Amino acid sequence: MFGGFGSGKSEGLIKRLVTLMEQDPGISVGHYFPSYKLAKRRGLSGVQAYLKQLGYEYTLNKSDLTITIPALNNGIYYLDTYHDPDAIVSYEIAHGGVDELDTLKKDDAEHAWRKITERVREKTVHACGNTLAVASTTDQGTGGFCFEKWGYGENIGEGYHYIKAGTDSNKFLPKGYVEQIRKNYDPIMADAFIYGGWVSFTKNKVYHFFNRKTHHSDREIREGDRLHIGLDFNIGGTCANVWVIEGNKPIAVDEFISHDTHDFVNNLERYRGHNLTVYPDSSGGNNSTNASATDIEIIENAGYAVDAPDKNPFVRDRVNAMNALFSHNRIAINTDKCPELTHALETQGYNDKNEPEKFNVHPAIDDHNDAAGYFIHQRFPLQRPSAAPRTG
Numbered sequence: 001m002f003g004g005f006g007s008g009k010s011e012g013l014i015k016r017l018v019t020l021m022e023q024d025p026g027i028s029v030g031h032y033f034p035s036y037k038l039a040k041r042r043g044l045s046g047v048q049a050y051l052k053q054l055g056y057e058y059t060l061n062k063s064d065l066t067i068t069i070p071a072l073n074n075g076i077y078y079l080d081t082y083h084d085p086d087a088i089v090s091y092e093i094a095h096g097g098v099d100e101l102d103t104l105k106k107d108d109a110e111h112a113w114r115k116i117t118e119r120v121r122e123k124t125v126h127a128c129g130n131t132l133a134v135a136s137t138t139d140q141g142t143g144g145f146c147f148e149k150w151g152y153g154e155n156i157g158e159g160y161h162y163i164k165a166g167t168d169s170n171k172f173l174p175k176g177y178v179e180q181i182r183k184n185y186d187p188i189m190a191d192a193f194i195y196g197g198w199v200s201f202t203k204n205k206v207y208h209f210f211n212r213k214t215h216h217s218d219r220e221i222r223e224g225d226r227l228h229i230g231l232d233f234n235i236g237g238t239c240a241n242v243w244v245i246e247g248n249k250p251i252a253v254d255e256f257i258s259h260d261t262h263d264f265v266n267n268l269e270r271y272r273g274h275n276l277t278v279y280p281d282s283s284g285g286n287n288s289t290n291a292s293a294t295d296i297e298i299i300e301n302a303g304y305a306v307d308a309p310d311k312n313p314f315v316r317d318r319v320n321a322m323n324a325l326f327s328h329n330r331i332a333i334n335t336d337k338c339p340e341l342t343h344a345l346e347t348q349g350y351n352d353k354n355e356p357e358k359f360n361v362h363p364a365i366d367d368h369n370d371a372a373g374y375f376i377h378q379r380f381p382l383q384r385p386s387a388a389p390r391t392g
Helices: 009-023 036-054 106-117 145-150 177-184 187-195 261-271 295-301 315-327 339-347 365-379
Strands: 028-033 059-061 066-069 075-081 095-099 131-135 227-232 238-246 249-258 276-280
Touching: 009 028, 009 036, 009 075, 009 095, 009 131, 028 036, 028 106, 036 066, 036 075, 036 095, 095 106, 106 131, 106 145, 177 187, 187 315, 227 261, 227 365, 238 261, 238 365, 249 261, 249 339, 249 365, 261 295, 276 295, 276 365, 315 365, 339 365
Parallel strands: 028 075, 028 095, 095 131, 227 276
Antiparallel strands: 059 066, 066 075, 227 238, 238 249
């Protein structure tokens, strides 16, 4: 089942798995999520609500995220994650469901699918034997594992049933939910996340909504400006772009390249007198340019504020955040002061793995875009809209 946000994908998996337990009491089923938080918040609460609706009493093991249903011959509903597929071991299930599989890159999704299928081997009397379902949005487009395996549902492999579900098919969603998606995402991704369709990223430039004329600004650094500096660490090509925020709109007003982190700190002297924050590649917390300090510590020890997540966001999330701003004209670039960033935004494409192009020689176009992306994602991240149903 491939559908838009809030189209009932998780709910569909839950009802499918519980129905299979009713048809063959005593079996175990597994429901898999990309993260523990999602398994607990969406999976656990959803299963509990449905079991209460059906009138089933159950026993919950919170530490293992397992639910045992006495009325179904003590059948077990497993909630598990596939962020580490090799850890999915030591139990068997008769039927399974995989939630949001297409949020993973192609190779990772294929690995997770394979490890989960190895668990689906418990004896069952079901006419179809052991079964496994997937319900997901279409995040990876036509270059992902899910599209390669199931495509548009045409000529689908024997034994599979393809369901396409649009967000607007769910009558229980809050008013304005679809409009919220269109507001948050660029038009291409919005259509994918509303209708459950497949998008080809390789046919487009990564930042296909950027236009140097539409998004140009003459804004320059002024006295008293608070500066925000996106930074991508690379020996020989540490790229930085400088931003101001005006009316909740980020504007790139300068850029520079440093040899390494120490040189970057020296280059910050040109902005003496300005309050500034650095938004770096968070891997700089592990990389060291000398024997005593990490890259981020070098910046902090020089007296500058650093705003970085514990780990880097997914590349797709950074790209989507920037494209959303460009498509809604909520971002600007001084193309005269930032020629390298402008060129990078215009030229970066996708490789044969459906990923933004990366280059081994620094500085490169991906370095300038990555630097911008770290800042944008940290300050203007995309949030998937809540699909809580209306009440009252």
